[in-house]
Amino acid sequence: xxxxxxxxxxxxxxxxxxxxxxxxxxxxxxxxxxxxxxxxxxxxxxxxxxxxxxxxxxxxxxxxxxxxxxxxxxxxxxxxxxxxxxxxxxxxxxxxxxxxxxxxxxxxxxxxxxxxxxxxxxxxxxxxxxxxxxxxxxxxxxxxxxxxxxxxxxxxxxxxxxxxxxxxxxxxxxxxxxxxxxxxxxxxxxxxxxxxxxxxxxxxxxxxxxxxxxxxxxxxxxxxxxxxxxxxxxxxxxxxxxxxxxxxxxxxxxxxxxxxxxxxxxxxxxxxxxxxxxxxxxxxxxxxxxxxxxxxxxxxxxxxxxxxxxxxxxxxxxxxxxxxxxxxxxxxxxxxxxxxxxxxxxxxxxxxxxxxxxxxxxxxxxxxxxxxxxxxxxxxxxxxxxxxxxxxxxxxxxxxxxxxxxxxxxxxxxxxxxxxxxxxxxxxxxxxxxxxxxxxxxxxxxxxxxxxxxxxxxxxxxxxxxxxxxxxxxxxxxxxxxxxxxx
RNA sequence: GGCGCCAUAGUGCAACGGUUAGCACGGCAGUCUUUCAAGCUGCAGAUCCGGGUUCGAUUCCCGGUGGCGCUACCA
Numbered sequence: 001x002x003x004x005x006x007x008x009x010x011x012x013x014x015x016x017x018x019x020x021x022x023x024x025x026x027x028x029x030x031x032x033x034x035x036x037x038x039x040x041x042x043x044x045x046x047x048x049x050x051x052x053x054x055x056x057x058x059x060x061x062x063x064x065x066x067x068x069x070x071x072x073x074x075x076x077x078x079x080x081x082x083x084x085x086x087x088x089x090x091x092x093x094x095x096x097x098x099x100x101x102x103x104x105x106x107x108x109x110x111x112x113x114x115x116x117x118x119x120x121x122x123x124x125x126x127x128x129x130x131x132x133x134x135x136x137x138x139x140x141x142x143x144x145x146x147x148x149x150x151x152x153x154x155x156x157x158x159x160x161x162x163x164x165x166x167x168x169x170x171x172x173x174x175x176x177x178x179x180x181x182x183x184x185x186x187x188x189x190x191x192x193x194x195x196x197x198x199x200x201x202x203x204x205x206x207x208x209x210x211x212x213x214x215x216x217x218x219x220x221x222x223x224x225x226x227x228x229x230x231x232x233x234x235x236x237x238x239x240x241x242x243x244x245x246x247x248x249x250x251x252x253x254x255x256x257x258x259x260x261x262x263x264x265x266x267x268x269x270x271x272x273x274x275x276x277x278x279x280x281x282x283x284x285x286x287x288x289x290x291x292x293x294x295x296x297x298x299x300x301x302x303x304x305x306x307x308x309x310x311x312x313x314x315x316x317x318x319x320x321x322x323x324x325x326x327x328x329x330x331x332x333x334x335x336x337x338x339x340x341x342x343x344x345x346x347x348x349x350x351x352x353x354x355x356x357x358x359x360x361x362x363x364x365x366x367x368x369x370x371x372x373x374x375x376x377x378x379x380x381x382x383x384x385x386x387x388x389x390x391x392x393x394x395x396x397x398x399x400x401x402x403x404x405x406x407x408x409x410x411x412x413x414x415x416x417x418x419x420x421x422x423x424x425x426x427x428x429x430x431x432x433x434x435x436x437x438x439x440x441x442x443x444x445x446x447x448x449x450x451x452x453x454x455x456x457x458x459x460x461x462x463x464x465x466x467x468x469x470x471x472x473x474x475x476x477x478x479x480x481x482x483x484x485x486x487x
Numbered sequence: 488g489g490c491g492c493c494a495u496a497g498u499g500c501a502a503c504g505g506u507u508a509g510c511a512c513g514g515c516a517g518u519c520u521u522u523c524a525a526g527c528u529g530c531a532g533a534u535c536c537g538g539g540u541u542c543g544a545u546u547c548c549c550g551g552u553g554g555c556g557c558u559a560c561c562a
Contacts, residue, residue, distance in 0.1 A: 245555075276499090282511070363524055437522085
């Protein structure tokens with residue numbers, strides 16, 4: 001039964017990063033393989049030698065690793081499989097399905113432009129296909145530089161049933177005699193994919209819709225070889241907000257950038273899976289287990305999808321506040337380390353405190369990075385006062401005096417608990433005939449530097465008297481300067 | 488230009504001949520409240536256009552329009 005085991009592949013070119021479009025394609029392949037109990041293969045399409053370096057490959061692999069898309073075979077490198085391509089090319093040539101072409105790229109370009117101008121289709125005219133056998137032999141003998149072209153049948157059409165797009169048909173007259181082997185001996189994409197997919201016994205080719213129009217060319221090669229073509233599934237493209245193909249103009253396009261910004265892989269995966277695929281009902285939050293269980297190519301949409309950053313952030317926030325703590329703790333640790341805010345005690349004697357802090361913060365955080373920026377004051381004593389917060393909550397000049405009173409009141413609190421702290425702070429407000437909110441908001445700025453933070457009394461209890469009192473004192477001391485600067 | 492694919496609210500998806508066209512993100516308003524987030528309640532918002540087929544079309548067919556893709560000795 002292993003003969004019909006599903007085998008799929010993700011075949012990126014080593015561009016130096018994993019593009020979100022590629023990531024989604026990889027994800028669909030991976031989900032399909034896992035769903036079918038199949039094999040997920042990784043292959044690097046690096047036949048364009050000058051664009052391929054080891055570190056570029058590594059970046060792509062890291063993107064996949066971050067996303068948790070583990071591969072069962074590979075990575076294979078096209079650059080190391082040249083013999084296979086040449087063998088296949090030779091077979092095609094020997095069988096009369098391919099012929100040497102002596103036209104230079106410059107000539108071709110020129111002819112193409114001319115044809116365009118004259119309003120004719122810019123298709124290769126097939127002149128080298130009609131060369132006399134003796135002439136070809138002679139020029140080959142002379143060692144003339146040449147490419148190898150595929151013989152596309154003049155008549156008829158090629159059709160295939162795409163699992164996503166449905167039946168697709170293209171007339172042969174629309175397809176030119178495309179190049180299989182470049183004059184430097186490198187295979188082109190068409191020869192490369194077919195050879196690889198054949199050798200690797202790929203059963204399903206799941207790739208971007210940008211390959212749809214070229215698929216008939218590859219099918220023609222399979223037919224020439226008398227080998228069955230794999231099943232194709234072309235998934236729609238991911239577009240930017242302006243509905244053009246996603247590119248740097250649209251902001252981050254590499255998954256690494258999202259990793260660095262503080263997205264959780266699980267959230268990113270969930271979001272990506274729903275771009276062009278639906279479980280068939282209204283479910284949104286789908287963990288990996290559920291994703292693999294429910295994934296099906298039949299449910300892949302045929303229209304392009306716009307990458308919606310806001311929704312991605314919502315997914316992230318959702319995971320941040322609802323995942324089991326143990327699952328996200330390592331990610332938070334990583335972020336704090338990155339920002340130089342991590343203390344080993346957080347995992348040891350301070351662990352209980354650390355967990356309490358995270359629980360207080362995570363319902364209101366969107367990105368992991370928020371832990372080290374917005375929530376900095378929870379993990380470090382040095383932090384800046386957000387000017388907007390100063391402006392908003394330290395407006396009232398009496399606050400300097402009120403906060404001093406509060407400080408004294410807090411010094412007297414014997415049981416440093418939420419309720420006792422609250423009593424003390426409210427007491428000061430009451431005594432002065434002002435709303436408690438005035439003091440509460442100002443205290444929040446004193447303790448966190450922010451206008452927005454978790455509920456104050458919880459925060460105070462958590463920070464502890466040892467940190468609260470000095471921070472209050474520090475703000476009182478700097479009150480005049482700070483408020484002056486914000487006017 | 489030619490060829491191919493696509494077309495449901497701003498965005499992502501449901502509805503695969505019969506629903507007041509559903510859900511989520513986002514927006515707006517209210518509620519809670521010590522700021523915020525979350526939660527809860529409510530509001531606005533879509534079947535690209537035109538023809539068919541049918542008792543009945545978001546759904547099937549044709550045409551148009553629009554978007555995207557391909558049209559390389561890139562992948």
